[in-house]
Structures are given as C-alpha cells and as structure tokens.
Amino acid sequence: MDGNGGNTNGRVPRQRSTRASSRRTDEEIRDYRAATRHLCAGMYLDADFRRRVLHEVHNDNRRRVAPSFGFRLTPVLVHGWRAWRIDLCLHLAICALALVVLWWAPLSGAVLIGTLGAWRTTQALYGVTRQLYAYFVQRKTEHELRQVQYRFKALGLVMAGCLAIGGLGLLGLSLRGSSGVGEWPLRGGPLDTALFSAALVAAVSAAAARRQRALNQLHDEEAVNQQPSSTRQRIIAWQESHTFTVYSGFDPFIGSGQRIHRRSWSFAQPLLEAEDPTTVFHPATLKEREFSVPPFRTHELVAHLHERLRALADEADPEIRLPGLDVGDRIMLNGAYVDDYREVLERPTTEATRQIMANPSDAARHHLACQVDSWGGEVVTTVFVHTSLQGKTLYIEFSTYALTPTKSTYQSIDVIGATGPGAIRRAVGRDLAQLPKVLGHVCQLGNELGLGVRARRAGVDRTTKSRRGSDIGARFSTREDASQQPHERDAPAPANADADTNFFQLADIHKHAQVIERRLLSSMIHFLKSKRVDTSEFRQRATAILNNGVINHGDMSMTGTAVGQNAIVTTTPAPAAG
Template sequence: MAPSYGFDLVPVLRHAWFSWWAESTERVLLLGLLVFIGVRYPLEGLLVVVVLVLGFFCWRCLQMAPKRLQYARYRLGLGISGNGPSWRGQRESSRKPGVQRQRSRHFQDEREQLTAQSKLHMRGVKICAAILIVMFMFDIERRGAATSVLRSMVIVVMLATAAGIVGAVLQQSALMRLRHARPVPPGRLSRRMERIAEQQVSPVTIYSGSRSFVGAGLGFRRWSIAQRLIKAKGHRGKNEQAQEWEELPFKTEDLLGRLSEAIEDLRTEDDPELRLPGLTVKERVFVKGVRATSVLRRVAEKGTGRLVAEVLTEPGGAARHYLVCTVVSWDGDLVALVFVHMSLQGRTLYLEFVPQELRPPQDLYNVIEEPGGTGGRALLSAIVRSLEEFPFRVFDLWRLVLVPAVLCKALLAWRGPEPSIRRAVDIGARASARENATGLDHDNSSAWDHDEDEFQTTDVVRSIKIIQRRLLSTVEDFLGAHKVDTSEFRDYAMTIIKGGIVNMGGGTVTAQGNTFGDHSGIGKPSSGDDE
C-alpha cells in the first residue's frame, strides 16, 4: 500500500469497518422484522411492504418537485435565482451557434433523464396504490383487517426507526471520537490491520504506474545538480587528471548522514524561531510494482535497514533511495514533502531535489471540523438524517447479498497466509486514501478539484525553501571540509536560490519566475543543443 504522510489510516479503517457492521446489523434487523410479520401475518406483512414502497416513491416525487419547478420556470423564461441544476442558465448568454447546440444537447439529455425518472416514480406510486386498493377490496369482509394492518405498520415503522436512530447515534459518536484518535496498540489490531499499520510507515514504497512518489500529492518543479569531484585549489596537481581524486574522500552514506543530521536539527531546536515544527526526516526506498519481487526477498532475508543501506550504493538499480523530509502543518491538513536523492558515480556527485505538496482533504471529509460537527448538535443532525432516509432503507436491503462475500474476504485476510509474490505481477499502489481525499486528478496530476488557499501555498513553499537552503549549505560545507572544490557548486546553488532551475544538459538555460509553482520554467536551449 502507499505510504501515509502525516496521516494514520488505521483509525479510519476501523471506523469504516464499525460503520459497515452497524449498517449491516440494522438491515438484518429490518429484514428479520419484515420476514416475521410476513410469516405470522401474511396479508399484513405484504401490505406493510407495499406501503413502505409507496412511501419511497412518494418521497422521491417530493424530492424531484423543486427540480421540475425550476425546469418549468426555465421553460417560461422567468429565470432562476440561487443554486439550481446544471441546466440552469440565462437566455441572455452567448449566441454562438456551437455553444447553443452544445447547451441544447445538454439541456435535452437532462430533461429526458428528469422526465424518465418522474415517469418511473409516478408509475410506482400508481402500481402500489392499485395493489393496496385490490387487497383491501379482497379482504373487506375480514373484520379488523384495517386495524391489524395499521397496528403492524406502526410496529414496523417504530422498530425500524428506533434501529436507524441507534445506528446513526453510534456511527456519529464513533466519527466524533475519530477526531482525537490515538494510535491503536498492536495487540488490539487484527492481523490485516497490523499489516496495514506496518506498510504505511515502512521505508519500502512499492508504486504502480508512472507516479513514483505515490501518496505525496502534487509535485513542484524539481532540480538536479551533477557536481564534479575535484580537489580544491590548494590540493590540485599540475594537470587536469591530477585534479581528480584517486580515491574519493567520502562515501555517499557519509554525506547522507551529515545532511540528515543537519535537517533534523531544525526540528529539535529549543528556540521556536529556529525550529521548523512538524518536521520528520526518514530514508525510503522506492521500487516499481513489477520489479518488487527481488526487493521483497531481500527485505525478508536482511531486513529493511540493511536493504536501505545497500540500495544507497546501487543508484543504477530498479530500487531508488531517497531522503524524505516531511513538514506537517495546519493540524495535519497540509503536508510539504521534499525527496532528496544523492549518488556517487563517475567521480561525480549527483543531487536531486523533488518537492511535493499534499493539500487538505475536501470539505466532504471535514464535516467534524465544521461548526456543529461534534457534540449534541451533530447527534441531533444524525438523527434527523436517519429519519429522512427511512423510506430508502427497504430498497437498501439488497445490499445484504454482499455481506457473505465481504465477510469471507475479511476472514481470509485476517487468518489466511500472506499473498505470494509472483514475478512480473504489478503489486504496487496507485494512490493513497489521504491523497484521494484531496481531490487530486491522477489523469491530470497538475490539477486539483478544489481551489488552493493562498496561505497554505505560502506555507508549503516556505517549508520547501527552508529545507532547500539547509541542503545547499550543508552540502557545500561538507564538500569544503573534505577538500573538494566547491566553486562550481556555489554557482549552481546561487542560481537555485535566486529562483532558477539547474539543467545539466547542453544549451542555454533561462530561469523564468520562481523555483516552485506553476509560473516557473526553463527556457528552451539554443538551436542545435540538447534539452
């Protein structure tokens, strides 16, 4: 599964599982009640079902009445104020033929859909009413039939309403507890939940598709540096070849350890003006799902710690090592991430800097954060919604057919063996639950489904640039301490700091706008050069 940055998936899954049990139990009780009345009192039971179905169709007709009224006003050219259906508009809009044809087709499709639904519901009302009339005429000579039916209907409605209210209160209470959820001890988790808890924090990330940093949200512009490792001026030889080191003065793990320590110091500072709150620094290995077989075998044999150390010295392999810096802010809603890759190859130090941002969830997932989302008002709202949804519960009974399949899969995941890893099978994750909640369009990874907050964008860019400056200064000091010439590195660092993007290919590079954001870019190389 995908990693969870600044988010714990286990309490959410436990809440979802509890809600599923509550809804399934409510449906089982309602179905048992209907079956009992149908077996004990067949006529009364059938009449109860017909009346409930009739109530459902009548409720749907009432729900569609405002739409039909808006449609009628639109047809009469009266105009509509407020939020209406998607075909709401003004007749004074654009007169372009293409726009008119498109709007006409869209209007026609929605009108036909609305008409078809209305006819279906009215047909249901007529059929149920006809059945009731026939059954009452057939049983008109039976004394007390009406009273018995009424009594059965009242009992069913009261019991079903009580079950719905209890279920709504339990689910809302569990949802409010989720706001301040704490990590669940491993002993209280099922085997499957323990596996999920391990994978979301595991240093090994297995991804699917082309998005290597799955679960990290939207990416900014990245940059990279290829620094040639030559001796400082006071330690050079007479010729060009003598300037290079016969044996490198440091290893990749030495630079990584120093960089991790320098960035970690930002989190442990006592002075709040020196500290970067919410910062965590971890090492991660990323591998594609179809190539994860060998990596998982090495994890089983040597452990994740040994694997991370080995991948660091194998920059050309299928698995890639990154130092992941995460800054969580806005009470966990906003996450800024920086992925740093480094390697030593061909007497050259290669650095890659990949910034990402994980936006807050959509308003749909922030109901408990809104005014009235918790407390007695939230419980009262849950009860009211339960009463409004009562006519639809009979039609939700078909979902009980899916319960055995869900329970079987859950039992296999809980008690069954671990799934076998087969070669050339993509077992990677395409997205994370936290990432999907933000509204990120995976088909167009540069777009969000909701507007961005200016302050949140500022906080993300600030955190990223703080880590960037720390990285550049630490690497420069480290190279200088090991007698490596840093004049070229300082030029690259200054270009990045001033807002440019470094391109180590041929041609002319022109910085445009800021290093991060939608307005940053790289100018086209001069003619005849590579990009």
C-alpha cells in the same frame, strides 16, 4: 549486490534498523492526530471511501500498503470496520423487514413502496428542476439540455409507477377494511402499515444515533489511538512505517501526495578538485583536476545532510526549530522486482541501505526523505533527495511532494455543534428526512457482505511468498484518496462556509519546501568544500534553482519582477490621467 550494481545470490545479513524519528513534544503529538481523526470520521461519513479503503488496503493481502504520512492507518481501519458493522446491521434489518412485510402484509408493503418511491422521486425531480432552471439562466449547451429532459421524463415514468403501486395498495386496503387477515397476497391493513413504518423509522434512527455517537467519541484520545486488533492490522501497522516504499506502476512516491513541479529538479555536478590560488598562472587541466577516486562516498554525504537537517528539529529555540520535521531514509522499490530484496524487506539494515546507495542502477533507489507535517498532519510537505556517484560526477535529484488537507466533509466533526447530544438528534432527523435515500443504500448489502467474507481470508500476508509474475507494490493510498482534489480546492467556497484549503496552508507547503531546499543546498556546499571539491559550478546552479523557484499564488501580482540569470524587466509607465 555486487559493487557494479548487479545482484548477487548472497543475501544481505539481517541486522536491526538504525532509522530514528525526530522527537516531538506532547503538543505536537496531540496535533498530529488531527488527520487521523478526520480520516476516522470519513469512515462514518463517506461509505464509498470506506469501501475503497477496506477493499484496497485491508482485504488486499497480495499487495503492500502505501506509507502513512501525517496519520496512522490502524485507527482508520478499526473505525472503518465499526462503521461497516453499523451499516451492515441496518441493511440486514431493512431486508428482514421487507421480507416480513411482503409475506405477512403485501398490501401494506405496496403502500410503503409506493409512498417511499414517490418521496424519493419527488426529491430527484426537484434536483432536475433546478438543473433545468440553471440551463435557462447560464445558457448551457443543447447536449446538457437533452440530458436534463431525458432525466425529467424518466423520473416522471418512475413517479407514475410508484403512484400506481401505492394506489393499488390503498385500493386493496380500502376494500378489505381494517382487518389484515385474509389470503395471500390480499393481506394487510392500516395497523400493519403503521407498525412496519414505525419499525423502519426505528431502525434508521438507531443506526444514525449509533453512527453519531461514534463520531462524538473521536474527540477522545483513546478512541483515536486505537491499537491493531487483528493479525492483518498488525501486518499493516508494520508495513505503513517501513523504510521501503514498495510501489506499483510509474510513480514511486505513492502516499506523498501531489508533486510540486516548481520545486523538483536535478543536475549532475562534476567532481573536480578545487583550484589552488597559488597556481593561478599555471592552472591545471580538467583531466588533472578530476579525482581518480571519489573523495567521499554517497552514504557520507547522506549522513551529513541527515545531521544538518535533524539539527533544525532538535533546536530548543522556537524561532530556530522547524516543528514537525522528520528526516529518514526512504527506499523506493518496484513491486515486480522484490524477490532480490526479500530479507532486506523483513529487516532493513544500515549496511543494506549503504549498498543500495552505492548501486543506484538497481531496482531499489535510496532517497533521503525530509518531511514536515503541519496543521495536525493535514498538510505534509516532503522533499525527497536522491544522490549518487557515477561517471565521476555527483548526481543530485530533488523531488517535492505535498499532501493537501483531507476533504472538508471529514473535517466537519470539528465544527461547533457537530458533536454532542444535539448532534445525535440532528443526525437522526437528517436521516429520517432522507429516508428513501437511506433505504436505497440497501442495494450495497452484497458489497458489504463481500467485504466481510474477504476480510476473513486477509489474515495471511501473501506478499512474503514469491509468485510468478506477481507485483506486490502498493497501488492505493488512503491519505491521497481522502485529500481534496485540485478542483475541490480551487472552487470558490460559499459565503457561509470555510474554504477547503486556506491561503496559509498552501503558503506553508512552499515555505517548508524552500526552507528544506536551502538548508540542503547549503549543507551540500559545506560538505563538498570540506572534501576539497570545486563548488563554483554548484553555486551557480543552486542560485539559478532558487531564483527560478518563485511561485505565483492565484492573483498575486508579479509586476516588475525578473527571474533567472540575466533577466531583464521592462515596465511601461501608466498614461497620465486626462
């Protein structure tokens, strides 16, 4: 890249990256695995989530993976394939049993199909009946009533069909007696029906027990700390911790969670030389105070901010240290413009990072990522700071993002009684109670087989080769997909259940964002003063930003609070009691 922001044909020389991570105590490392453990549990508890991760992350070798903040992706993929094998074996066993029963004893198959279909339809009718009751209680719209009535009629027809099939099978069995010998399709008997029913129960019970045993093992360190077991997983492990975030689409901060708009801002600071107090009667003009040459370079300011922030992570005093703080370089690059950065992607270097800082008009943009993970990685707050020197001004941009906790379903393995021998028995009983629903999942067999076939071809990293019109940017984040959505967090929790996100988790996001924000602003002022830059306007802007960053959490009262410059608050006294 040349000094004017354009790209030259020369490549950045390959050097080793000097990026360092903050030191962590054994307790913090042990805590750090909580989010990874919950995501591994999600592979067993949520089949749709598992399919999305395996399809969008593992099998999509034409795109880079999103950065992993607060967790490790490799163990999640390892457990995802284990859960996939459990479900695949169950589905194959069910299909094999279905083929055998239809060939050997069609009458017994008709009885089983009719019984299971009526069982499942009864469960669905119960849910529709509750919806119909909710309509009369909550007075919903006529459109919702028509939908409920349509579902009720459709389920009634399905119930009639299942009863008809089961009735024909029972009639055939009664006419043939107890013997199952005869010409096809009049084969079958009570013994065949009992044997095939027992085989189905055994297959479902074995899969449920194996799945629960895998969940029980997630409390062991070795089970969570899985190492890459294939070429594709080693590639993913390298990409998830890469300095570059190669993204697709509009948002470059993929993997960082939701943006906190109240804590995101930007402004341009003119680079003026600080006034000399002795020349108060002969003040210099703005043109005379402008620096002809910038008094510092962008990488010098970034290095100063990096050092001041890292000091908070390295403190020995627990009342000074900011636990879980990690500070490092993060370069955002659109996947459609990656060809000019091929060598840098292979080996990011300090010199290449400085060149990107000096050319903020290129496709690659440098950010200083100041990240705090807490609650075992369940809550991750990241402040991205972008600085650049252009037009004799210092441009500063703060973007604050937060990853909220994983879905409460995935965290259920930490509940008392959710693991252990008793949990295995309960898991088997739960699946048997939902036997028709479990058997209905066999329709996903085609998707499961497709995942396995595509995984065999995913060992080659296709992001390293240039293709016309290609975009290798990440478009799916495992951590964001597993996070609780706003409607899930805001919905009131049942009286006998824990809230998805508690008050202190949300408060920690804003606390960490403000601590980092204030530290960065004070460090910038200190750095600019050391370079003899006028900081009067910077101080005014910083004060306005900090004052306007007041957050109102839920129903907390803000009565009598004035925010912003020259703000005035007027209160009206309450009327006297009569």
